[in-house]
Amino acid sequence: MAAPTTSVTFNEDALAEQTAETVRRLVAEGVHEALSGGDATLWGEEAQAEAAVRLGWLNLPLTSRELLPEIGKLVERARAEGLDHVVLAGMGGSSLAPEVICATADVPLTVLDTTDPGQVRRALADRLDRTIVVVASKSGGTVETDSHRRIYEKAFRDAGIDPADRIVVVTDPGSPLEQAAIEAGYPVILADPNVGGRYSALSAFGLVPSALAGADVEKLLDDAAAVRPLLAQAEGNPGLELGAALGAAALAGRDKLLLEDSMSEINGLPDWIEQLVAESTGKSAKGILPVVGADPNEASDELVAGIESDGAVTVSGPLGAQFLVWEYATAIAGRVLGIDPFNQPNVTESKENTGALLAAGELPAGTPALVDGPVEVYGALADGAKDLPEVLTRLLEAVPGDGYLTIMAYLDREAAFDAPVAEGASFEAMTDAWSAADPATLRSLMAIRTERPVTFGWGPRFLHSTGQYHKGGPQNGVFLQITGANEADLEVPGKPYTLGRLQLAQALGDQGALVKRDRPAVRLHLTDRAAGVARLLAAAREV
Numbered sequence: 001m002a003a004p005t006t007s008v009t010f011n012e013d014a015l016a017e018q019t020a021e022t023v024r025r026l027v028a029e030g031v032h033e034a035l036s037g038g039d040a041t042l043w044g045e046e047a048q049a050e051a052a053v054r055l056g057w058l059n060l061p062l063t064s065r066e067l068l069p070e071i072g073k074l075v076e077r078a079r080a081e082g083l084d085h086v087v088l089a090g091m092g093g094s095s096l097a098p099e100v101i102c103a104t105a106d107v108p109l110t111v112l113d114t115t116d117p118g119q120v121r122r123a124l125a126d127r128l129d130r131t132i133v134v135v136a137s138k139s140g141g142t143v144e145t146d147s148h149r150r151i152y153e154k155a156f157r158d159a160g161i162d163p164a165d166r167i168v169v170v171t172d173p174g175s176p177l178e179q180a181a182i183e184a185g186y187p188v189i190l191a192d193p194n195v196g197g198r199y200s201a202l203s204a205f206g207l208v209p210s211a212l213a214g215a216d217v218e219k220l221l222d223d224a225a226a227v228r229p230l231l232a233q234a235e236g237n238p239g240l241e242l243g244a245a246l247g248a249a250a251l252a253g254r255d256k257l258l259l260e261d262s263m264s265e266i267n268g269l270p271d272w273i274e275q276l277v278a279e280s281t282g283k284s285a286k287g288i289l290p291v292v293g294a295d296p297n298e299a300s301d302e303l304v305a306g307i308e309s310d311g312a313v314t315v316s317g318p319l320g321a322q323f324l325v326w327e328y329a330t331a332i333a334g335r336v337l338g339i340d341p342f343n344q345p346n347v348t349e350s351k352e353n354t355g356a357l358l359a360a361g362e363l364p365a366g367t368p369a370l371v372d373g374p375v376e377v378y379g380a381l382a383d384g385a386k387d388l389p390e391v392l393t394r395l396l397e398a399v400p401g402d403g404y405l406t407i408m409a410y411l412d413r414e415a416a417f418d419a420p421v422a423e424g425a426s427f428e429a430m431t432d433a434w435s436a437a438d439p440a441t442l443r444s445l446m447a448i449r450t451e452r453p454v455t456f457g458w459g460p461r462f463l464h465s466t467g468q469y470h471k472g473g474p475q476n477g478v479f480l481q482i483t484g485a486n487e488a489d490l491e492v493p494g495k496p497y498t499l500g501r502l503q504l505a506q507a508l509g510d511q512g513a514l515v516k517r518d519r520p521a522v523r524l525h526l527t528d529r530a531a532g533v534a535r536l537l538a539a540a541r542e543v
């Protein structure tokens with residue numbers, strides 16, 4: 001038997017006992033072995049058909065090895081041609097794992113999971129002559145990824161570069177993207193179709209971009225393979241213990257999962273776990289809300305999970321093993337909670353709303369309830385408010401005792417780094433300037449004004465992650481969207497919309513899905529982005 005590469009430890013007696021009891025019950029039902037063996041009946045009749053084609057991730061530590069020679073050739077070719085700027089166009093499960101893998105391996109990867117024209121322009125302006133683009137989409141129909149492919153194709157052609165020399169496609173067999181890639185002459189690496197997006201870390205989706213960027217993906221598979229036999233065990237099964245802990249705690253009301261990784265050398269795993277847990281469990285008005293990058297409030301509904309860091313439960317082990325253990329644990333938590341961990345029924349709704357808005361012509365942005373300098377405020381909750389601080393206060397007050405506030409910024413994630421910094425400024429002065437220009441700073445300012453968790457997501461990235469939980473999870477969320485004016489929009493070649501229009505339609509489409517469920521949602525539109533962020537942060541300080 002392989003040595004345990006990963007362990008789960010408990011720092012709270014009550015949690016350890018509750019978990020042990022749940023483990024005993026699951027073992028008595030034979031769940032650990034059944035899951036390890038790929039039994040699709042574990043989540044009930046309704047879930048069975050999908051589960052039957054969604055358990056391939058259990059075998060990826062072995063089956064993905066077959067991809068290594070093909071991936072090796074791609075890497076060699078890219079090196080030989082001097083293509084050292086790797087851009088990954090992919091949403092949710094098609095980019096979150098490579099982001100962690102590359103950050104942990106400390107190799108650069110430019111991830112495009114945005115519709116912000118400024119952020120996409122920034123990537124385009126960066127070493128186009130040395131760029132290789134991985135276009136990754138399981139379904140092959142994701143609008144953001146399709147847009148990025150079209151935009152890069154045009155950019156390469158305009159620069160006199162043949163896109164077929166620079167674009168690599170990862171997709172499922174038979175997808176429309178596979179078809180388009182064959183027609184265009186792009187190399188295609190086909191992924192295992194029996195693996196869902198958020199469980200695809202160890203599949204071609206995780207491996208291809210990471211290997212191109214320079215990460216050791218074989219080691220990742222080795223580490224996952226080492227923990228795999230433990231997942232069939234009744235005792236010393238880290239996936240079973242973690243899943244039982246997550247499920248049992250949530251059933252007992254500890255359904256806010258704070259992910260803490262400050263002591264870990266694995267870089268950014270909470271963002272990946274966030275999608276896995278939120279999309280898998282956030283449905284049928286149930287679910288576990290992952291909270292990333294926040295300090296605990298010591299609230300009774302919080303469970304702190306540490307990645308090689310202190311928590312009520314701590315998961316230790318290398319990245320490859322962590323992926324597999326968290327996947328197994330999420331499937332177990334689904335069983336404990338009585339939900340189907342493999343579907344995402346409410347993601348589609350916002351996408352359909354967006355599609356309908358784009359097709360209808362002029363976007364129905366509405367009339368602002370108030371304008372506070374460079375910030376327009378939309379939404380019923382803001383009616384009659386005198387200024388932005390009052391709106392923010394109302395949002396905080398609207399959060400129920402068991403609820404959360406979420407901030408969703410459809411903006412350029414990297415714009416804060418453009419903030420002017422005095423020449424010769426110290427590193428501290430520089431980070432202060434960035435933080436003062438960063439919409440994400442709003443989260444920490446709001447978090448110190450409430451006992452409730454405040455989450456933050458970049459749009460449209462979060463739509464493929466926590467977006468499922470926002471709409472499908474419990475009725476206790478309060479939603480703050482931020483959108484911004486686009487100074488220089490970007491055409492999407494062959495489509496009747498620009499990226500900026502798509503971005504706004506995505507915000508409005510999601511808002512429609514939230515409002516339809518009577519979930520409080522306010523949109524702040526920054527008519528001048530930099531001044532708008534500054535006003536927003538100043539307003540939060542006044543609350």
Ligand SMILES: O=P(O)(O)OC[C@H]1O[C@H](O)[C@H](O)[C@@H](O)[C@@H]1O
Nearest residue numbers: 092093094137138139142197464
């Ligand atoms: O890989 P794709 O088919 O483009 O999908 C990307 C993402 O799209 C959807 O939003 C799903 O809910 C996600 O689970 C998935 O990871």
